[in-house]
Amino acid sequence: MRFAALGAVALLAGCAGLGESPARAAEPTTQGPEFACESELLAIDTAFPGGALSSCTIDDDGNVDIVIAPEDEPPINCSAWYAFRITPRGVSETQVKLSYTACGHRYWPKTSTDLATWDYVPAGDVEVDEFSGLDFARVDLQLGDEPVFVAGQEILPQETYDAWMLGKAQAGQAQRFVLGNSAEGRAIGGLAIGNTGARELVVLVGRQHPPEVTGALAMFPFMETLMADTDLARAFRERFLVVAVPILNPDGVARGHWRHNTGGVDLNRDWGPFTQPETQLMQGLLNAIAANEAQDLVLMLDFHSTSHDVFYTIPDELPTEPELFTARWLERYGELMPGYEVNRDSNHTSGSSVSKAYVYDTFGAPGVTFELGDETDRELIGRIGVQGAVAMMETLLADEAQ
Ligand SMILES: [Zn+2]
Known part of the structure; x- marks a missing residue:
């Protein structure tokens, strides 16, 4: 089977090709490997x-x-x-x-x-x-x-993200931002999609775990769908701001790590302690939202990969704002994915230092770990990203503005 790494929604159309990104062009070419x-x-x-x-x-x-x-x-x-x-x-x-x-x-x-x-x-x-x-x-x-x-998976280095984000910013579909640097000095940032003056914010995170490429393969079409020229996406972007940080562990990705950053830490066990430069950037972002009386965090999605497609969520018994968002989102998502079984695994350990628990403990907002199977069909992953975004936008828009 042949497939393009980002092919499901022609992500690279309109921006520099994989081999032509600025970061890669700057590398020395005179000496061989x-x-x-x-x-x-x-x-x-x-x-x-x-x-x-x-x-x-x-x-x-x-x-x-x-x-x-x-x-x-x-x-x-x-x-x-x-x-x-x-x-x-x-x-x-x-x-x-x-x-x-x-x-x-x-x-x-x-x-x-x-x-x-x-x-x-x-x-x-x-x-x-x-x-x-x-x-x-x-x-x-x-x-x-x-x-x-x-x-082991398609190679999606930071250079690919940078070229893609640059293309989106140049096309006027989003704004690029930089939060700061990784331990090895790689810029960590992302895209701001939607109304920068919005009260309601959604935060997206990806690649805390370097090999978890299928999570990234869903996150790209997810973000594309938020930026699309559709009535739904336009209405969503008027009311909401999405802050997407698609590659939080660029050092681990560049070095081909199994799990950790260069500090030897699993970043998704460091939300709360915030001992690492990469997670401290997310802490700074979330603290800024918390300190701004004109902003509310309404949702955080964290893209990962595991053996199969599954959403790790907060249990419905725990109150969230927006109320029962996760149940309503995944019900709508299931309707948009006929014939596809939606797996949900709910648990919450207060004080555990994974992103979804931290966001719930701190904001009362739903946090979801959005897991894609290692070998899930790549076209299906593209559909999961698109329909996950459609269902999210519909569900958030169904509530009265806060
Ligand atoms: Zn993971």
């Missing part, structure tokens, strides 16, 4: 944003053994990310063995030659050993003349 391993037959490197492996070796037949390790010592969330580039030197096929120092294989391998269009490695060409505690995968790859990227 440093190879993690190489032989006469092929070479392997990770010299691109998101590239990650621990070590690799190549045997005399051109088959590759790659070891994948987390950024920090276990225990760590088992999101065993990998991304590397194979540069063929005359061979037409290779077998890559992916071995893991912790957790084992999770992400189905995908390939691309241009970082924009991706193919699943065919099922018959991937063998996962499920019998040992640390399972590994063998991946048979056909090679052409060009280098090929192999990764």
Whole structure:
């Protein structure tokens, strides 16, 4: 199957192509990649944003053994990310063995030659050993003349977000803003969509967890739908302001982390303590909303990925403002997604330092962790993003303005 990383709604139309974003153009181009391993037959490197492996070796037949390790010592969330580039030197096929120092294989391998269009490695060409505690995968790859990227998910680095957001701002569909910098100095910000003088604010967050690309694949069409030239979206933008921070952990994304930022912290366990520069930026944003008597936070959605599509929500028994938003939103969403089962898992632990609990504890507003399955069909993810946004706008507009 072939699909474009952001293809569902033609996200990149009208802005710089993937390889032409300002950030990437500024990188030195005179020197080639440093190879993690190489032989006469092929070479392997990770010299691109998101590239990650621990070590690799190549045997005399051109088959590759790659070891994948987390950024920090276990225990760590088992999101065993990998991304590397194979540069063929005359061979037409290779077998890559992916071995893991912790957790084992999770992400189905995908390939691309241009970082924009991706193919699943065919099922018959991937063998996962499920019998040992640390399972590994063998991946048979056909090679052409060009280098090929192999990764656990589509690679969506900060450069892609920046180019996309720049295009939206230049088209007058939203305003760009910068909250501040990550630990390594990457700018963290996003898009303000709608009425900047609005009382009612919606906050969107993404990529706290670097490998959770399918959450991002839903968040892009979600934001597109809010910016669309439709009666619904125009009415929504008149009354509401959406503050979207789509990549909160750009360092972890650039380094191909499984979970953490460069401080060794899971950012979605740091809402409340706010010990990290990245989460402190969200704290500052939320504090500013809380301190402004002319603004109310009405909703926060935090986009993630897990084994299947599911909404982690506040239980309906707990009062929220807007009242019963989550139940009404997901009911409408279900109507817009016939034949699709909407999974909702409700719980709330007061004082727990995940984003949705913090937002509820602090504002009484509904917080939702919007989870997409790792391997959910990419066209379906596009529809989920669009209809999730439509249902959200309809539900929020159904209430009287505060
Ligand atoms: Zn997550």
